[in-house]
Amino acid sequence: MTNPSDYLTHLPTEQLLICKSHKYALRPKGVFRHLQRYHKTTPLTTRRALVEYAGTLTLRDESTVITPVDIIPAFECLEMIPGHRCIICNFLSSTIEGIEKHSQTVHEWDNTRGTLLFFSKKMNELIEIESCWTAQTIQTFFLGIHKKYFAVTRNTQQPNDSTIETLVARMLDAAAIQDEADDAAQMERDIVMNDQGAAENSPWLTMTGWKEMFAGKNMAVLVGFINKDVRRSDDYALKRLHASVHRLINYCMQGVRDLDWREWKAIRYWMRSHKGQQPSSKPFRRNYKELSSYADVWLQLILLCWRVVDSSESLELESGEAGVRGPEFLPEQKTQLMALRSLFLENPSDADLDKAVLIFSVSLIEHRDYQKERSIIKYFCGIYL
Numbered sequence: 001m002t003n004p005s006d007y008l009t010h011l012p013t014e015q016l017l018i019c020k021s022h023k024y025a026l027r028p029k030g031v032f033r034h035l036q037r038y039h040k041t042t043p044l045t046t047r048r049a050l051v052e053y054a055g056t057l058t059l060r061d062e063s064t065v066i067t068p069v070d071i072i073p074a075f076e077c078l079e080m081i082p083g084h085r086c087i088i089c090n091f092l093s094s095t096i097e098g099i100e101k102h103s104q105t106v107h108e109w110d111n112t113r114g115t116l117l118f119f120s121k122k123m124n125e126l127i128e129i130e131s132c133w134t135a136q137t138i139q140t141f142f143l144g145i146h147k148k149y150f151a152v153t154r155n156t157q158q159p160n161d162s163t164i165e166t167l168v169a170r171m172l173d174a175a176a177i178q179d180e181a182d183d184a185a186q187m188e189r190d191i192v193m194n195d196q197g198a199a200e201n202s203p204w205l206t207m208t209g210w211k212e213m214f215a216g217k218n219m220a221v222l223v224g225f226i227n228k229d230v231r232r233s234d235d236y237a238l239k240r241l242h243a244s245v246h247r248l249i250n251y252c253m254q255g256v257r258d259l260d261w262r263e264w265k266a267i268r269y270w271m272r273s274h275k276g277q278q279p280s281s282k283p284f285r286r287n288y289k290e291l292s293s294y295a296d297v298w299l300q301l302i303l304l305c306w307r308v309v310d311s312s313e314s315l316e317l318e319s320g321e322a323g324v325r326g327p328e329f330l331p332e333q334k335t336q337l338m339a340l341r342s343l344f345l346e347n348p349s350d351a352d353l354d355k356a357v358l359i360f361s362v363s364l365i366e367h368r369d370y371q372k373e374r375s376i377i378k379y380f381c382g383i384y385l
């Protein structure tokens with residue numbers, strides 16, 4: 001007895017028959033030929049049964065097939081193709097050459113000029129982009145000259161944008177829901193293995209390099225390191241750190257407001273920009289309703305660094321072999337961190353404490369990701385998000 005579903009997948013809504021091993025649709029009249037040509041090892045009786053089964057179904061061919069126009073969840077039975085989507089007109093291409101040619105001929109994109117102005121509806125502002133396409137998983141029902149791509153989302157797909165701006169935006173968004181997530185049991189994730197399933201191999205994790213960064217680390221321990229609930233803690237130093245970070249953030253925001261008073265408003269446009277040569281089209285905000293929740297995020301970053309030093313047996317301060325790295329401090333950051341800790345040998349004044357936290361904070365911000373030691377902020381985002 002032949003079970004057709006061992007060889008073929010029927011999509012009743014789309015009225016298509018997909019070959020399970022080749023992952024594309026068969027033309028209703030082409031089933032016999034496909035099996036004869038590509039499935040020679042399948043017994044003849046089985047092939048005949050499959051052709052007979054196909055004959056009982058109502059199927060569309062390449063001229064009547066309905067290609068989805070929206071981005072839909074991927075068909076598991078079809079090939080997933082890492083392609084590109086034009087963000088202006090949603091044109092799809094499987095090759096970089098194809099999308100470049102489209103951008104040049106249709107949108108007058110000039111890759112020598114480097115950038116293109118584009119109005120982002122989501123951000124409600126003009127943004128400058130280097131290319132007018134984005135990575136997009138695509139699929140097609142039929143192959144060959146009948147290839148017609150449509151865009152799909154993988155079930156586990158995450159945003160694949162890892163600019164610092166996006167990381168920070170995600171971090172701030174997450175701050176709002178952090179309280180609920182603080183429950184350690186809920187936050188507990190197992191040790192990150194290099195060979196975990198599809199969800200762990202999402203483009204997001206792959207692109208940021210977090211998987212490699214956290215390989216061999218127990219995420220539950222790391223998540224514990226960023227627990228910001230220090231008010232109940234009997235650790236004197238942690239309580240002082242909490243107060244200090246909040247004072248500092250308030251102090252910095254006063255500096256932002258001071259810019260207007262001095263008529264240096266232009267600086268706020270530069271503050272918001274993540275580019276060296278160009279201000280943002282919007283200014284850095286002066287007022288944040290939930291400033292303390294933003295301050296708490298920074299506190300968590302500082303706490304992570306602080307606690308890492310405490311538990312050197314579970315996370316090495318020094319950068320280890322590739323793939324088993326803890327946070328990688330720059331030499332000056334180690335010095336600053338030690339200086340901060342040594343303040344607590346005696347009872348430090350608020351001013352001394354704030355100064356040490358500020359110097360260390362600035363160093364974390366200025367830590368460029370292309371240095372041998374990778375950005376601590378990025379490492380923190382990997383635990384936080």
Ligand SMILES: [Zn+2]
Pocket residue numbers: 019020021022023034038039
């Ligand atoms: Zn096949």
Ligand SMILES: [Zn+2]
Pocket residue numbers: 086087088089090091102103106107
């Ligand atoms: Zn286009």
